[in-house]
Amino acid sequence: xxxxxxxxxxxxxxxxxxxxxxxxxxxxxxxxxxxxxxxxxxxxxxxxxxxxxxxxxxxxxxxxxxxxxxxxxxxxxxxxxxxxxxxxxxxxxxxxxxxxxxxxxxxxxxxxxxxxxxxxxxxxxxxxxxxxxxxxxxxxxxxxxxxxxxxxxxxxxxxxxxxxxxxxxxxxxxxxxxxxxxxxxxxxxxxxxxxxxxxxxxxxxxxxxxxxxxxxxxxxxxxxxxxxxxxxxxxxxxxxxxxxxxxxxxxxxxxxxxxxxxxxxxxxxxxxxxxxxxxxxxxxxxxxxxxxxxxxxxxx
Amino acid sequence: xxxxxxxxxxxxxxxxxxxxxxxxxxxxxxxxxxxxxxxxxxxxxxxxxxxxxxxxxxxxxxxxxxxxxxxxxxxxxxxxxxxxxxxxxxxxxxxxxxxxxxxxxxxxxxxxxxxxxxxxxxxxxxxxxxxxxxxxxxxxxxxxxxxxxxxxxxxxxxxxxxxxxxxxxxxxxxxxxxxxxxxxxxxxxxxxxxxxxxxxxxxxxxxxxxxxxxxxxxxxxxxxxxxxxxxxxxxxxxxxxxxxxxxxxxxxxxxxxxxxxxxxxxxxxxxxxxxxxx
Numbered sequence: 115x116x117x118x119x120x121x122x123x124x125x126x127x128x129x130x131x132x133x134x135x136x137x138x139x140x141x142x143x144x145x146x147x148x149x150x151x152x153x154x155x156x157x158x159x160x161x162x163x164x165x166x167x168x169x170x171x172x173x174x175x176x177x178x179x180x181x182x183x184x185x186x187x188x189x190x191x192x193x194x195x196x197x198x199x200x201x202x203x204x205x206x207x208x209x210x211x212x213x214x215x216x217x218x219x220x221x222x223x224x225x226x227x228x229x230x231x232x233x234x235x236x237x238x239x240x241x242x243x244x245x246x247x248x249x250x251x252x253x254x255x256x257x258x259x260x261x262x263x264x265x266x267x268x269x270x271x272x273x274x275x276x277x278x279x280x281x282x283x284x285x286x287x288x289x290x291x292x293x294x295x296x297x298x299x300x301x302x303x304x305x306x307x308x309x310x311x312x313x314x315x316x317x318x319x320x321x322x323x324x325x326x327x328x329x330x331x332x333x334x335x336x337x338x339x340x341x342x343x344x345x346x347x348x349x350x351x352x353x354x355x356x357x358x359x360x361x362x363x364x365x366x367x368x369x370x371x372x373x374x375x376x377x378x379x380x381x382x383x384x385x386x387x388x389x390x391x392x393x394x395x396x397x398x399x400x401x402x403x404x405x406x407x408x409x410x411x412x413x414x
Numbered sequence: 415x416x417x418x419x420x421x422x423x424x425x426x427x428x429x430x431x432x433x434x435x436x437x438x439x440x441x442x443x444x445x446x447x448x449x450x451x452x453x454x455x456x457x458x459x460x461x462x463x464x465x466x467x468x469x470x471x472x473x474x475x476x477x478x479x480x481x482x483x484x485x486x487x488x489x490x491x492x493x494x495x496x497x498x499x500x501x502x503x504x505x506x507x508x509x510x511x512x513x514x515x516x517x518x519x520x521x522x523x524x525x526x527x528x529x530x531x532x533x534x535x536x537x538x539x540x541x542x543x544x545x546x547x548x549x550x551x552x553x554x555x556x557x558x559x560x561x562x563x564x565x566x567x568x569x570x571x572x573x574x575x576x577x578x579x580x581x582x583x584x585x586x587x588x589x590x591x592x593x594x595x596x597x598x599x600x601x602x603x604x605x606x607x608x609x610x611x612x613x614x615x616x617x618x619x620x621x622x623x624x625x626x627x628x629x630x631x632x633x634x635x636x637x638x639x640x641x642x643x644x645x646x647x648x649x650x651x652x653x654x655x656x657x658x659x660x661x662x663x664x665x666x667x668x669x670x671x672x673x674x675x676x677x678x679x680x681x682x683x684x685x686x687x688x689x690x691x692x
Contacts, residue, residue: 131514138507236624
């Protein structure tokens with residue numbers, strides 16, 4: 115299909131394609147590709163290069179330093195834990211809510227509108243809101259819990275609850291995305307599939323497992339790619355909520371790289387660590403894309 | 415029996431919907447409520463559910479200090495400036511990728527959309543150092559330059575599908591009328607794809623308005639600092655100014671909410687661009 119249209123296009127059309135896309139390509143080269151290339155050189159250079167203005171190459175030293183640093187290892191483990199927890203929660207809540215909305219009980223449109231709110235709110239503000247709600251004595255969450263006789267934790271003093279807090283703030287921000295994307299994907303599913311399923315006597319769970327889930331494979335993978343990349347680079351929420359604490363129990367890759375570069379001024383190590391994160395995200399997204407390509411063939 | 419089952423079904427459904435709505439709405443409402451309380455009520459234990467009396471003192475404090483208003487202005491200039499530029503560059507690019515493919519254009523398109531996946535810290539280090547070398551640290555221009563690619567990766571991807579769906583006959587007809595590809599885009603295609611363009615504009619605006627990381631890295635004084643950085647500044651090592659901060663947070667969120675509601679209808683379509691087939 116694509117090649118057919120391409121052969122039909124004259125050279126003038128081809129030229130207009132290049133002309134129309136050129137400004138964007140040049141901007142991307144200048145503001146993304148060039149900085150990344152520059153940073154790549156920096157990752158192989160002594161951090162002092164930043165101040166002398168000349169790259170002083172030291173091979174893989176920065177990479178080795180980063181890998182061997184227990185802080186970076188800790189940050190990577192935390193990041194992976196964070197990504198896994200937040201995505202699993204988002205998908206589960208997303209499915210429960212979107213399936214409920216899809217059965218279209220009266221008023222479902224109002225609920226759908228309400229769910230869009232966090233999409234407009236800055237991650238920073240989400241962090242502040244949760245920090246305020248989870249505050250030790252004045253915090254509304256622990257006060258509500260105490261009504262039910264539950265004694266809430268001192269959220270930011272304990273590693274587990276501090277970790278739960280950043281996940282909570284992040285799920286709050288991201289769950290609407292999952293809900294809305296799943297709802298519109300569910301809407302696009304052909305009703306005939308379900309009629310066939312009902313004829314075969316499928317119950318609701320079988321229907322979900324054998325009809326809905328396989329049909330939504332492509333959508334789920336897309337959500338995963340986007341959410342994985344977003345969760346992996348989480349910064350704002352951690353920065354405002356816990357600043358990585360208590361200790362370094364909520365330190366993630368971004369906050370580690372930030373402190374290494376901008377507080378300790380080890381720009382070379384920071385750059386090296388940032389490229390290792392990039393490689394991890396790249397591999398994860400590439401794998402999902404591969405699966406997506408396969409699922410596209412399945413559906414067609 | 416059937417009616418009984420139906421009632422239970424509805425009960426479960428509304429239970430799920432109400433519970434999640436509370437989860438989604440409560441943090442924002444609580445911030446709003448806090449911002450409308452006088453200081454003593456903010457720190458009451460147990461918490462006071464509704465401010466009594468409603469006090470606008472936190473808002474008056476925020477807006478009467480020139481600082482907040484100036485940061486507000488910076489945020490507006492940077493968000494509008496970068497959004498305008500990124501849409502001007504993004505519309506023809508997205509249309510070009512969708513309608514006039516050339517050798518390698520598909521790869522370039524995928525690379526541009528992949529920028530969305532990039533961990534921000536990867537760009538943070540070089541951007542900071544390069545802006546420093548260019549003498550652009552602490553300027554509005556630096557943030558506009560940094561935000562444009564972040565918006566382009568979003569809006570080129572969002573509009574692509576819609577530009578692909580524009581009927582070919584329409585474009586052929588405008589060629590016959592003597593319009594070139596670019597004037598076809600401006601006079602024929604843009605007017606019929608306005609809804610999607612509006613959504614892409616909203617998402618680009620939000621990406622810039624709500625951005626914190628780069629703003630914190632590159633801005634330090636009144637002449638360029640944006641609101642997120644200023645609001646976060648209410649957290650000091652001694653104490654946190656919750657009243658002022660919640661008021662600022664609400665004042666900061668309102669333009670984003672209003673702006674988004676304009677494009678409300680197409681919002682979901684923007685989100686799902688590419689994620690839902692057919």
